[in-house]
Amino acid sequence: MKRIVYREWRIAPERYWGILAILAGVIAIGGAAALYMEHEGHWVTGMTNSVVWGMPHVFAVFLIVAASGALNVASIGTVFGKRLYKPLGRLSGLLASALLVGGLLVLVLDLGRPDRLVVAMTTYNFSSIFAWNIFLYTGFLIITVGYLWTMAERKGNPFMRPVGTFAFLWRLALTTGTGSIFGFLVGRQAYDTAILAPMFVVMSFAYGLAVYILVLMFSFHLDERPIGERMLKRLKNLLALFVGAVLYFTLVYHLTKLYGAKYSDVESFILVNGGIYTFLFWFGWVLVGGLVPLGILYHPERSKSASWVAAACGFVIVGGLAALYVIIIGSQAYPLEMFPGQTVIEFGLPGDIGGTVAGYAPSFPEILLGIGGVGVAMLITAVGIRVLQFLPESLADQDVDPHAMARSAG
Amino acid sequence: MTDTHNDKETAVDNGRRTFLGGAVGVSAAAVAPGLVLHELAQAAPRTEPVTDLHRWGLLIDTAKCADGCRACVEACEQENGLNLQTRPEGADPLKWEDQRAVWIRKVKVQDNISGHVTNLPLMCQHCANPPCVDVCPTGASFKRADGIVMVDRHTCIGCRYCMMACPYKARSFIHEKVAEKLTRAPRGKGCVESCNLCVHRLDEGDLSVACADACTEQGHGAILFGDLKDPNGPLRQALRAQPSRQVRENLGLNTGVRYAGL
Numbered sequence: 001m002k003r004i005v006y007r008e009w010r011i012a013p014e015r016y017w018g019i020l021a022i023l024a025g026v027i028a029i030g031g032a033a034a035l036y037m038e039h040e041g042h043w044v045t046g047m048t049n050s051v052v053w054g055m056p057h058v059f060a061v062f063l064i065v066a067a068s069g070a071l072n073v074a075s076i077g078t079v080f081g082k083r084l085y086k087p088l089g090r091l092s093g094l095l096a097s098a099l100l101v102g103g104l105l106v107l108v109l110d111l112g113r114p115d116r117l118v119v120a121m122t123t124y125n126f127s128s129i130f131a132w133n134i135f136l137y138t139g140f141l142i143i144t145v146g147y148l149w150t151m152a153e154r155k156g157n158p159f160m161r162p163v164g165t166f167a168f169l170w171r172l173a174l175t176t177g178t179g180s181i182f183g184f185l186v187g188r189q190a191y192d193t194a195i196l197a198p199m200f201v202v203m204s205f206a207y208g209l210a211v212y213i214l215v216l217m218f219s220f221h222l223d224e225r226p227i228g229e230r231m232l233k234r235l236k237n238l239l240a241l242f243v244g245a246v247l248y249f250t251l252v253y254h255l256t257k258l259y260g261a262k263y264s265d266v267e268s269f270i271l272v273n274g275g276i277y278t279f280l281f282w283f284g285w286v287l288v289g290g291l292v293p294l295g296i297l298y299h300p301e302r303s304k305s306a307s308w309v310a311a312a313c314g315f316v317i318v319g320g321l322a323a324l325y326v327i328i329i330g331s332q333a334y335p336l337e338m339f340p341g342q343t344v345i346e347f348g349l350p351g352d353i354g355g356t357v358a359g360y361a362p363s364f365p366e367i368l369l370g371i372g373g374v375g376v377a378m379l380i381t382a383v384g385i386r387v388l389q390f391l392p393e394s395l396a397d398q399d400v401d402p403h404a405m406a407r408s409a410g
Numbered sequence: 411m412t413d414t415h416n417d418k419e420t421a422v423d424n425g426r427r428t429f430l431g432g433a434v435g436v437s438a439a440a441v442a443p444g445l446v447l448h449e450l451a452q453a454a455p456r457t458e459p460v461t462d463l464h465r466w467g468l469l470i471d472t473a474k475c476a477d478g479c480r481a482c483v484e485a486c487e488q489e490n491g492l493n494l495q496t497r498p499e500g501a502d503p504l505k506w507e508d509q510r511a512v513w514i515r516k517v518k519v520q521d522n523i524s525g526h527v528t529n530l531p532l533m534c535q536h537c538a539n540p541p542c543v544d545v546c547p548t549g550a551s552f553k554r555a556d557g558i559v560m561v562d563r564h565t566c567i568g569c570r571y572c573m574m575a576c577p578y579k580a581r582s583f584i585h586e587k588v589a590e591k592l593t594r595a596p597r598g599k600g601c602v603e604s605c606n607l608c609v610h611r612l613d614e615g616d617l618s619v620a621c622a623d624a625c626t627e628q629g630h631g632a633i634l635f636g637d638l639k640d641p642n643g644p645l646r647q648a649l650r651a652q653p654s655r656q657v658r659e660n661l662g663l664n665t666g667v668r669y670a671g672l
Binding site for chain 2: 038040041042043047048049050052053111112113114116117119120123124125127128129130131134181184185186187188332336338339341342343344345346347348349355358359
């Protein structure tokens with residue numbers, strides 16, 4: 001195997017600055033949206049006292065989950081010793097940090113009092129999973145930076161494996177923590193199950209890898225660096241495996257809920273008569289995010305095409321956002337069941353929804369804030385690969401695949 | 411020459427004297443009220459520390475809760491300044507009803523088999539094991555020693571996790587700018603709040619809550635306020651006299667609000 005050479009992203013300056021300008025514009029719009037919501041108050045959003053977490057949480061949770069998933073690529077190389085993945089490690093670390101920063105920004109800017117962030121950083125209630133997550137997130141950033149150092153600096157190389165293993169375990173804890181934010185909510189019918197934690201871990205594998213592959217393809221394509229067939233095949237097979245695993249966990253999650261009679265109402269809401277949520281579950285989560293990409297990735301011809309693999313990644317991301325929309329918002333829209341065996345006829349004033357499905361329509365500022373977070377993640381990545389040596393010069397089969405070398409030698 | 415100089419040095423500079431006098435006066439005027447207030451605060455502590463000798467709670471007799479009566483809701487709105495909330499210009503009226511803060515609601519439920527209709531007020535249930543307190547990252551959502559569950563508005567960051575965790579939909583987020591509020595019930599945009607059993611009354615030694623008072627005034631007497639720890643108090647006596655239960659008893663939260671006839 002040849003020595004891997006990493007080089008800065010050497011696309012034409014006008015193109016690079018053009019990309020940065022677009023991302024800066026997206027971020028500025030997102031920032032303005034956050035400022036508007038903060039100035040007016042949350043009444044300008046679609047959120048209410050029934051649906052208290054809206055579109056910003058969908059984006060934030062997606063980015064945070066994808067962040068830990070993006071780091072997997074590095075783990076496969078260092079922790080599990082797959083040499084083919086070694087050249088992918090640096091970008092994996094960078095993208096993981098970038099996605100996490102983007103997600104956290106969205107989360108923080110959606111707080112009622114973001115100006116009190118210092119309170120959140122200094123006053124802790126350790127029975128709260130949120131408080132634990134503050135440590136898990138900041139720890140993740142620090143560990144990932146350390147991990148990148150061991151990958152990039154010769155003096156750090158000997159520590160790569162232990163640090164990588166630690167980072168891998170930490171990221172498992174992080175996604176478990178994110179899933180548990182929902183899973184431990186015993187009062188809500190759609191949550192209250194431990195399976196949400198491992199389901200979020202598997203989702204992170206799929207969404208993080210999909211984002212990773214897209215970023216890798218885009219950056220390599222612009223800089224005319226090659227990605228070998230074998231590398232593409234390995235990545236797409238891995239993605240297919242993770243997408244299949246998400247579908248499996250989705251099935252088990254709903255079977256668990258369906259088995260208990262007390263959850264049959266919320267299940268029929270999500271699966272049968274929940275309107276937009278039912279549509280997003282079947283069409284978004286299962287079809288676009290699951291079956292379609294599986295069909296592409298296992299198709300004998302299409303799976304060999306980089307464009308089709310990129311399309312599959314796009315589908316996985318869209319399906320992931322749909323899945324989180326159903327999990328986060330659908331579960332809040334469904335009324336809390338407080339009086340078993342009784343039907344709620346009135347619940348406060350008209351419009352004060354308790355017994356019926358709560359309405360929620362995402363407002364523009366919420367969506368723009370979410371997209372702004374994506375912009376931040378992409379901006380960090382773009383600047384990172386431009387100024388530092390994150391990207392390998394080539395991922396062509398003969399450069400990274402020892403078997404290909406052996407074959408050509410034989 | 412020297413003499414003249416000495417004369418100048420010993421001569422009184424009236425302008426400077428006036429300035430210094432004025433400065434002392436202004437400083438005294440600025441500091442004095444603070445000192446006086448500090449003295450007042452030191453001299454007369456408003457309350458003794460809250461102890462766990464009491465656990466405040468309610469018993470709701472749903473049989474006495476009248477259909478169509480909103481006396482408790484209106485009393486609560488008055489008492490805690492909830493009626494001062496104004497719909498922001500341009501806000502959708504129906505959506506606003508689910509965005510404005512509500513501490514107590516009139517709920518009507520019908521039994522699926524018998525068709526029997528029950529009316530009841532629903533507010534924060536003041537759980538002994540409150541999920542909202544467990545999940546709050548900063549500890550702003552807290553339970554006092556006397557069982558009252560409330561929000562510290564100085565440390566609430568508006569994350570709304572407590573609202574996700576509350577099984578009773580008892581909490582409200584302040585979605586709008588607050589123009590008017592009462593001193594006894596401070597309110598601010600971006601924080602969460604809920605029923606605090608009229609804590610300002612209790613801390614002044616007035617052992618009553620606005621909703622129960624209003625219900626009694628209406629002649630219904632469906633809400634009884636009292637001390638769950640006082641074995642001979644009216645609340646415990648009433649609880650002994652009739653069967654009661656907790657909403658979502660299965661969660662094992664040990665609520666401070668109990669319902670008879672539900």
